[in-house]
Amino acid sequence: MTTNYQLKRADFIFKNENDWEEVLSKNINRSPQELINELISSELKGRGGAGFPTGLKWKLSAEAVDETKYVICNADEGEPGTFKDREILSRVPFKVLTAMAVCGHVIGAKEGYIYLRGEYFFLQPELNKAIGEFEYYCKEINLDFKIRIFMGSGAYICGEETALFESMEGKRGEPRNKPPYPSSCGYMGKPTVINNVETLAHTFTIFKYGAKRFYDLGVQYSRGSKLFSVSGDTPKPGIYELELGMSLADFVDEFGDGDTKAVQVGGASGFLVPRKRFSETAIGFQGKLTGISLPTGGSMMLFNSSRSMFNVLDNYLEFFREESCGQCTPCRVGCQQLLKGIKAVKRGEKNAQYLDKLLRLAETMQYTAKCGLGQSVANSFSSIVENFREEMIY
Amino acid sequence: MAKNIKITINGVTVEIEPGTTILEAARQTGVIIPTLCYHKDLCVAGNCRVCVTEIVGQKRLTAACATPCEEGMEVLTNSLKVRNSRKHIIELLLSEHNADCTRCYKNGNCELQLLASEYKIMTQDFIRLVPFKKYSIDMFSPSIIKDDSKCIRCQRCVRTCAELQGVNALTVAHKGDQMKITTFFEKTMNDVVCTNCGQCINHCPTGALVEKNYIEEVWDAIADKTRHVVVQTAPAVRVGLGEELGFEPGSRVTGKMVAALKRLGFDAVMDTDFTADLTIMEEGTELLTRLKKVLVDRDEEVKLPMATSCSPGWIKYIEHMYPDYLDHLSTCKSPQQMFGALAKTYYAKARNLDPEKIVSVSIMPCTAKKFEANRPEMHDSGYRDVDYVLTTRELAIMIKQAGIDFMKLEDMHYDRLMGESTGAGVIFGATGGVMEAALRTAYELVTGRDVPFENLNIAPVRGMDGVKEASVKIENPLKEWAFLDGVELKCAVAHGLVNAKKVMDSIRSGETSYHFIEFMACPGGCLGGGGQPIPTSPEIRRKRAEAIYAEDEGMPLRKSHLNPEVIKIYKDFLDKPLGEKSHQLLHTKYTARERF
CATH class of the missing domain: 3.40.50.11540 (NADH-ubiquinone oxidoreductase 51kDa subunit)
Incomplete structure (x- = not known):
């Protein structure tokens, strides 16, 4: 590092x-x-x-x-x-x-x-x-x-x-x-x-x-400072101005409650990072030389082990299902399918492989939706389903 | 413009004009990209995403309909990524669509069905969303059925209602999964400013918007041997019907259509063109009378410009939007309603039939005619003047159901009494036609000479410009019309209600001072009507218009007042234009309506 x-x-x-x-x-x-x-x-x-x-x-x-x-x-x-x-x-x-x-x-x-x-x-x-x-x-x-x-x-x-x-x-x-x-x-x-x-x-x-x-603040490709809205399972929620380029591990050291399971970077349309990836993830714009770099509008939601990632995703998808403007097909129908899909898997009405179908659908939404909303639903969906697959099924 | 952009589509280099979209460029080079929300009549929406294509070097796919080409672009329209995405999108649309195809009115003429068939969507991978939705079917309108469960939210109807018609009866409400196409306060179609023009039907890719059909009712009437079923055919039907039955757009199938109607079992097959000619006699006389009252008598009660009243979509539009201008409308009924009133009086008497036993059917390029026939005032014969209105499409369905090989039919002639027409009656089917027909007759009535246009073709009122203007100077009139000497008769023609709005606003603001205006609700006039074959496009309408004018040129008589059956009806029954009988049977009144 x-x-x-x-x-x-x-x-x-x-x-x-x-x-x-x-x-x-x-x-x-x-x-x-x-x-x-x-x-x-x-x-x-x-x-x-x-x-x-x-x-x-x-x-x-x-x-x-x-x-x-x-x-x-x-x-x-x-x-x-x-x-x-x-x-x-x-x-x-x-x-x-x-x-x-x-x-x-x-x-x-x-x-x-x-x-x-x-x-x-x-x-x-x-x-x-x-x-x-x-x-x-x-x-x-x-x-x-x-x-x-x-x-x-x-x-x-x-x-x-x-x-x-x-x-x-x-x-x-x-x-x-x-x-x-x-x-x-x-x-x-x-x-x-x-x-x-x-x-x-x-x-x-x-x-x-x-x-x-x-x-002079921040790192290459991610210059300057940025405000972060820190919420979730943290002893000190609030707004903090931090230099860009920090690692998520450092961030969690500072803001976590000692039991942080995952951090959602960038809100519902952002990515979920599981604990095992904290140290290789930096907060900043794309183009850094090492590790994964996640851009964000500043939302940092911390989740500890008491949280069900299924519920988190369910909550995000409910939000997108309602807040999609409804004009383009991939976003309007895609959000409904993802939401109904994970519920069906959870209830056992669809088998676990259906999640793979949904991941491919999310990818299509990313490629084809008309605006950033539909395109970014895949961010949280894929990062949560891929990292917490077992929580989606059982 | 110089062809100065080079792009490659599927590896083939093409040169195209700057500003061309990927979709247009592909079509120019013989590559078909499927579309749903795209329509040549409408602005680009880019919301169905079926036309997504891959631009090499970009991660996201792009909507071909909405993306202009850029120099050096490498477009792939059939890459694996495109195919998979497109298939997903079709599957998504189907999951939200009530895909009960065999029970759908649009079965066989549905763009979504066609796409599903092309992409061989054989499985139901995604969850069917239809059972979770509270879809409703609006059947309250006498013209249009709106079934939300078939809607794919492409918004073609919304754009049609706004851009072509300026009515905005249909709009988008709610968001997310609740997003739907609906009306003001989600009232029924019968309860809002909808003019029943049916353009939304013509532009709907699925079965979400269809006409209310009366096919079974007409079959029942035909089968009932105690009833005498007469049928009339509107001018524009003869240049549209062929498209539903295997002919190219612009084919004239008048004789075959008459033959088919006789084979279907109608007792008499007559022509709305006859009452179109009659309309000219009544409306032309009304115009001249109005001119006299205004110019000579200085009667301030009489209003100019006079507006035509043949198009029921236009009538409902002005009743809603310009109710203070209703006395500008000609009091003449539309040719359909004149025919209806005469069928159960004049025709019944001449054929010695009990009018109660007559069933009057009309074949119209129009859905607003269904509403018009349903108006409470349209009972001047003592019965409902027109019992059933079928669109061109419904007639085609009946012909197919009856097992008639339309292509092989020999031409036949209309039945007598109300079946004779002139070229002037035929051109009612095209925008500017009523104006042209009226001028041909009125000018001759006033001056004793032909209209001063070559071969009677009044070119300024023809063509597809939204608003057309013409003026005819009256010189050396006959003695009784001396007050018109030197008067320059100023006319305008508007088609598509968005253009009607422009003209009405210019009248209201005092910018223009016309004497006579023809208004048609639909783009291109009746030939582009909401009951005509689907699809429609500027190109198809142009071909139908060419056919209409060819039909006119081919007629031995091309002026309404020369129609021998028109002369006969005035001699035997009506006495004279605007006479007492005419007033009773051929003229009507209008109803001011609210906007909300």
């Missing part, structure tokens, strides 16, 4: 020095190209879970030719086991607002939206107050940028960026075909940057301290 694997705490996101006005006015006077280069060299990747390079995302939208563009902050935090964005928006909202305005400056957008998860309605009054204060300052420095909150209505799928646009446009929240991508054709068919709340908060750090400060 290299030293890169050690668990290191960081403290950027929630450190509130109340200097957003300074950061904003300084950065909107820098050229878009300079800011994009800064972001690219920081190697910041999207913190919502998919890990798309943020600098590239901004660059593509900046290059798109259109008079109207949008910046959207994705605060539809719906992944089971994730609760970091709520904290960011309530504790350091100005970092997010500042980052949105800088993004607007970079790509040429005058309007920004925060797509706020329906269940976070209680954040709205405070957030609106912050937006009022923020826009007042923008006016003072002659920055033409408006931010509005758009309330979601509780569908998990609306966190998927194109379904989110559909929802904002007043339509049914269903993912679109890609291409075209949001950078050229997003909200209202206009070039749009859509970033997770945490991603925007990290850009604030980068614009304030410079790319190097961020880049």
